[in-house]
Amino acid sequence: MEKTIIIEKTKTKLRSPILVEGFPGLGMVGRIATRYLIKQLGAKKLADLYSPHFPYYVLVNKKGSVRLLRGEFYFWKNESGENDLLFLTGDYQAQTIEGQYEVASRILDFAEQSGVRMIITIGGYRKETEEDPKVVAVSGDPELLNRALNAAAIASPAGNPIVGTAGLLLGLAKFREIDALCLLGETRGYLRDPNSAKSILHVLQRILNIKVDLEGLEEEIKKSDEVVEKMREIEERRETYAQKLRRMEEERITYIS
Amino acid sequence: MEKTIIIEKTKTKLRSPILVEGFPGLGMVGRIATRYLIKQLGAKKLADLYSPHFPYYVLVNKKGSVRLLRGEFYFWKNESGENDLLFLTGDYQAQTIEGQYEVASRILDFAEQSGVRMIITIGGYRKETEEDPKVVAVSGDPELLNRALNAAAIASPAGNPIVGTAGLLLGLAKFREIDALCLLGETRGYLRDPNSAKSILHVLQRILNIKVDLEGLEEEIKKSDEVVEKMREIEERRETYAQKLRRMEEERITYIS
Amino acid sequence: MEKTIIIEKTKTKLRSPILVEGFPGLGMVGRIATRYLIKQLGAKKLADLYSPHFPYYVLVNKKGSVRLLRGEFYFWKNESGENDLLFLTGDYQAQTIEGQYEVASRILDFAEQSGVRMIITIGGYRKETEEDPKVVAVSGDPELLNRALNAAAIASPAGNPIVGTAGLLLGLAKFREIDALCLLGETRGYLRDPNSAKSILHVLQRILNIKVDLEGLEEEIKKSDEVVEKMREIEERRETYAQKLRRMEEERITYIS
């Protein structure tokens, strides 16, 4: 395998599908949100994406078996709306610049071939915040951006970079005349952040006009809060110690100078 | 997108165009000078350059929209002279060696196809200086070099490397029999340096025989000077502190030895 | 040479060959085990693999001659069983992500062309252990996994990554419908570990139904144990010293605070 490839696992006909992408990234927000939707909606596997730009190892899974790192496409037939959904998540992002562009291009090839005319990419937005994380929306399409703002997202400040697959899909979609929207959940980013993913899902439900029970995220949020609390305690003890050291250094300097 | 591509936004016929290139680099000198010229002359967008060797993120712009990192070609029809101008600036340089060579080759393909027979690349030249920054000129064409020296540029010392697109265009132009000149504005290089860009523009005006009002750069220069002043103060305080520490260490060593 | 190539040194017809791969890696377990088998069975050279993704130097060998870094295929005709054996070991692994995928793909091309329907890859499994190293088995084929578990291997926990050629061959074999098993010998990993290789060989003999005298490994194991013992002594002295330093720091802090 010397190029990124997509292997279809089943054939299906989708009605005006919208692609929702959430690869791992800041706070794992995109991956958590996308995987939760796949599980809650009971979406079915459509295809696997493999790439020589993913890290060169394989993962052992629960059944004792083994597999290459991959991206996964899932589909969901929307009985009550006019857009079926296509989901894309994965284990890892491509590890080189050129690999990032190649993977994003292959994803768009597959999306086009599946009839996708709209893409929503999901990621994290770094922010130190104590409050409920907000959702930042970015789109080159004013109508689509408005749809996100009406769904309680906020507009992004200018100059803000969107890194990785979520960003490149947005930028490259324009060349194929596919509408694209990016939703970024505020997050501190250094730990899994299911709370930020939940904010994303609130906004996404309204944009897609679907209804998903978000209760299942609560347990993960609780666990994650406990980890954050523990990290904070450790940080505080470390800071106390560091302060003592600094005070000591200052006294020595005062004494000498 | 797996190769560098150039997408034309309009068609136009240029008379013996000269390409002026200023990608980001040392002190942002090339980019500031080129963008200022584009704005003052009211040059029009000709084409966009995209590359899988640029960093893999997209930028959110002022209108809330989003775009890939890119290079931009602009053109200006010179009513009173015999050379129309083509400008090239961009967000970023290619991030790998191979990418740098590929991007420079695509730029030259496009320049050739647009009828360009002369290229002027702009960059920064690292120098600790308090005075007005000088402009260093380099060219394989003695006549072109003289034109720059007559326009108040100075010759470069031997052995001086010119890094990135400004250098590669110069080196690769020779294979296509395109004349090329590089103008480097002296700069400390670690901060945006509009003052160095102004020196470049003084020289460039005389070479190109055009007239541009440089007043608009003054405000940016004033702001930049304030930043430099603040940095200097911080540096001085840090140095005082470091001296005390060194003195302390020396006393301890003297005491022991 | 701009692509990975395999140069056959002889032609032979193999009966249902099984490929046993052991490139250098954690504790050199795979390489030690594979080379020992090659030597004990008197396997013959079949082919050399060269790659522009190996490090760019050559090695001087015992005869004063010189050679590129390479992989080596050996074959052994199994007179008393139904599967001939093919061995692959080498000097180094590919140094880039893309190189790893390319080398693994070329190996599988060659394996397919040689009639291989089963691959066993060997590597190390990082574990701090005082006991006899266990052998961890991973396979996507339940029958093959069982064969390993019946040969005294243990199952791998989920989530465990298998890095490099041993992993990629396992992951990529699936696309070619080749059965694949990975055996990982427990090892601390920072030194050559012939003891872990011996554990691998115990398991491998039973899986392959062959009989090899492992006595020859004992001397290397003894030497390796001595090195470990020396390292431990150094580590202990270093720890004593570090404790004194920590105590000293604590006293100073207590004094100040």
Next chain:
Amino acid sequence: MEKTIIIEKTKTKLRSPILVEGFPGLGMVGRIATRYLIKQLGAKKLADLYSPHFPYYVLVNKKGSVRLLRGEFYFWKNESGENDLLFLTGDYQAQTIEGQYEVASRILDFAEQSGVRMIITIGGYRKETEEDPKVVAVSGDPELLNRALNAAAIASPAGNPIVGTAGLLLGLAKFREIDALCLLGETRGYLRDPNSAKSILHVLQRILNIKVDLEGLEEEIKKSDEVVEKMREIEERRETYAQKLRRMEEERITYIS
């Protein structure tokens, strides 16, 4: 330019040419020796080699002009012997693994096409030595190796790696049935070492049966010795200082423990 290219500057017919290669490397031994030979013999430029794997900058040369980094082939018609000589030196080595293999392959293409049946590569061999640097010889061809040993070179110990173009040419020449010899001059390696280059030239003259005045290297050797002497003084002062610090630390620890 996206591939390594060689541009011929003149056409000539060479009689059984031997290629002598000396790219920059350890102590610059290969480059100094090769350039000295080119100059003393009055060899003429044959071709330039350019590569997108060299660093991405251009050099300003003495005439105020500018050029890409390159390799240079020179030829010398040997009036009194049966082998004309071809020389190759350059500014830099390729910067990536894949680039190193590509450049070496292009060099061999050009050598073959020029009728070369023998290659001698030159480099440095790291050794802390006060004496006259010896010359280490490596070759896969016993006859050629003997020729070097008879010319006062010594054999290389096994396991010694030869890094970069000097090594790869040696390793890859075998596939084209070109005889190859590598001569490595002992050097500390961290400074230009014309003395080691001189040792190489002594050996090379006898192998090639040519006579070159080496007097011209003496001045450079004298300058280089002065630099080494200065470096040693600085090193000694630093060591004295470091010893005092270590003693101080030990006293503090003794005091506390």
